[in-house]
Amino acid sequence: MDISSYIEIRPEIMMGKPVIKGTRITVEMILESLGAGESVDNLLESYPRLTKEAISAALFFAVEALKTERIYPIAV
Template identity: 40%
Template sequence: MSKEKLLERIETRRDVLGGKPIIKGTRIPVELILKHIANGWEFEKICNEYGLEKADIRAAVLYAEKVLEGEEVFI
């Protein structure tokens, strides 16, 4: 699946979680998925726990990459 298609799985809506990025059609924030990955959860466990597809998890990681890619760091 292309990166563009993956990113279509992420949306922000003011009326859902204050506009935080979520998996489209859910109330599951990208942040939660990243926390689970950081804590060692396997993609399969996240998918089973929240009824997601692996592509949703990949989309969350790609979204985080894109956000950080544009971040400027000042030391």
């Protein structure tokens, strides 16, 4: 999936948070909503400019961000 077709990061939009292109719908909001148990269908109904493909792109964006995250073990 080409994330750049759906996600953009611009400092003048939502303070540079990743958003669905052409909207102010943040990847963060999509992830929070899904994590809180909201259904994809409910998100699509609540945000008519959102698409299933854009939601998938937001999830893929999060996966890619976590892949590059560094984890530092802490001695217990």
